[in-house]
Amino acid sequence: MTPDLLATVWPKLALYLGAALLVGGVAARRVLTPGHPGLVWLGVGLALLLLGGASGVYFTLAGLGFTAPADLLDYLTGTGAGRAVLILWMGALVLLAAEIAELSWLAALGASGVLLWGLAGIGHGASHGQLTHVLHGLHAGAMCLWVGGVFALLTRRRATAVLARKFTPYALGSVLTLGISGVWMSLEHTGNLLLLPASAYGRTLLLKLAWVGLALLAAVIVRRAFAVGQGVRPRLIGEALTLLAVLGVTASLSGQAPPTHSATEHSGH
Amino acid sequence: MRVVPILLALAFGSASAHTAVTSMTPAADATVSAPKELVLKFNEPVELRFSTFRVLALKSGQAADDGAQAALALKADATELANTPLIARNLAAQLRIPLKSNLKAGSYVVAWKILSEDGHPVTGHNVFMVK
Numbered sequence: 001m002t003p004d005l006l007a008t009v010w011p012k013l014a015l016y017l018g019a020a021l022l023v024g025g026v027a028a029r030r031v032l033t034p035g036h037p038g039l040v041w042l043g044v045g046l047a048l049l050l051l052g053g054a055s056g057v058y059f060t061l062a063g064l065g066f067t068a069p070a071d072l073l074d075y076l077t078g079t080g081a082g083r084a085v086l087i088l089w090m091g092a093l094v095l096l097a098a099e100i101a102e103l104s105w106l107a108a109l110g111a112s113g114v115l116l117w118g119l120a121g122i123g124h125g126a127s128h129g130q131l132t133h134v135l136h137g138l139h140a141g142a143m144c145l146w147v148g149g150v151f152a153l154l155t156r157r158r159a160t161a162v163l164a165r166k167f168t169p170y171a172l173g174s175v176l177t178l179g180i181s182g183v184w185m186s187l188e189h190t191g192n193l194l195l196l197p198a199s200a201y202g203r204t205l206l207l208k209l210a211w212v213g214l215a216l217l218a219a220v221i222v223r224r225a226f227a228v229g230q231g232v233r234p235r236l237i238g239e240a241l242t243l244l245a246v247l248g249v250t251a252s253l254s255g256q257a258p259p260t261h262s263a264t265e266h267s268g269h
Numbered sequence: 270m271r272v273v274p275i276l277l278a279l280a281f282g283s284a285s286a287h288t289a290v291t292s293m294t295p296a297a298d299a300t301v302s303a304p305k306e307l308v309l310k311f312n313e314p315v316e317l318r319f320s321t322f323r324v325l326a327l328k329s330g331q332a333a334d335d336g337a338q339a340a341l342a343l344k345a346d347a348t349e350l351a352n353t354p355l356i357a358r359n360l361a362a363q364l365r366i367p368l369k370s371n372l373k374a375g376s377y378v379v380a381w382k383i384l385s386e387d388g389h390p391v392t393g394h395n396v397f398m399v400k
Contacts, residue, residue: 060389063382063390064319064390074319078316078318078358079319079388081387123388123389
């Protein structure tokens with residue numbers, strides 16, 4: 001991994017994986033597979049969120065040449081992107097605490113909302129108004145439910161067809177939310193969907209859509225495998241890996257300039 | 270399944286800029302009498318607390334890219350700079366950079382490293398000439 005790739009992709013990928021493990025894990029424990037995944041996996045999610053947020057802040061400030069402790073404090077408290085990281089961390093800590101203390105679903109939902117609001121404020125979701133911010137949060141939440149559900153099924157010793165059927169409405173709801181919010185955000189960031197191939201951002205977005213298509217195909221194959229009761233685990237691994245690729249492309253996408261942000265005069269980069 | 274590694278490889282394109290300088294006064298590549306200040310306008314608000322702006326006279330035959338790198342490596346109060354130290358800590362879509370008086374004739378590079386509103390760092394530069 002090159003230094004540039006490390007600085008742009010790794011922090012976001014860690015944040016997305018961490019959110020999927022923590023938010024998706026809590027959701028799975030409460031509605032799909034009670035008590036599973038274990039709290040240790042939720043802790044891994046929190047660690048990834050802390051690591052991803054910290055490395056993102058570090059790479060940003062190091063790139064700008066502001067690395068004094070006072071710079072770090074000013075960044076975290078004085079800029080929108082810095083405050084978003086703090087909000088994300090606070091939501092993550094409260095969510096894990098709520099799960100350990102077995103608080104009501106309302107507490108978990110509220111903490112998840114805070115976490116996702118912070119996540120949506122890091123990157124493109126921060127610069128197109130409140131509605132786009134909300135859509136980024138919903139998009140991230142839906143992805144967490146899908147990935148968290150697949151992870152719970154994959155790591156459970158005996159994933160049954162009954163569990164798969166129980167997960168289906170949540171997965172379909174997630175896909176529907178991802179589709180609607182994704183189209184809206186794409187229009188917001190690119191201006192015209194027909195012009196997607198004309199920009200690097202648009203091409204990466206199309207690549208993400210291709211991976212999402214593969215993930216949907218993998219999900220259908222998994223459901224059929226559950227129905228006939230054969231070879232479920234390898235197919236679930238395939239779905240999980242495809243979703244991982246979607247998260248990787250999304251991390252890459254969030255570091256690129258959408259066409260609506262592009263330069264208009266002599267800006268050498 | 271051969272398509273999977275190709276899709277993975279394509280996924281990780283290089284990052285690019287988000288905020289851009291949409292106009293500069295004096296204009297980029299313009300030849301003008303010694304200006305007293307520079308005005309930069311951006312396509313979206315910029316976090317000035319975490320942004321750096323430098324104006325430096327280009328040496329004879331020096332490429333603008335090299336000049337911009339050299340300018341950004343200098344401290345804010347370096348005597349070589351053509352601008353005076355700038356103290357700005359707010360979020361703004363326009364910035365005035367005061368210049369030292371009576372700039373000598375020659376080419377000057379205006380270099381910046383800025384933090385966009387959505388937290389992405391961006392670097393760039395323009396050149397103008399003093400007659």
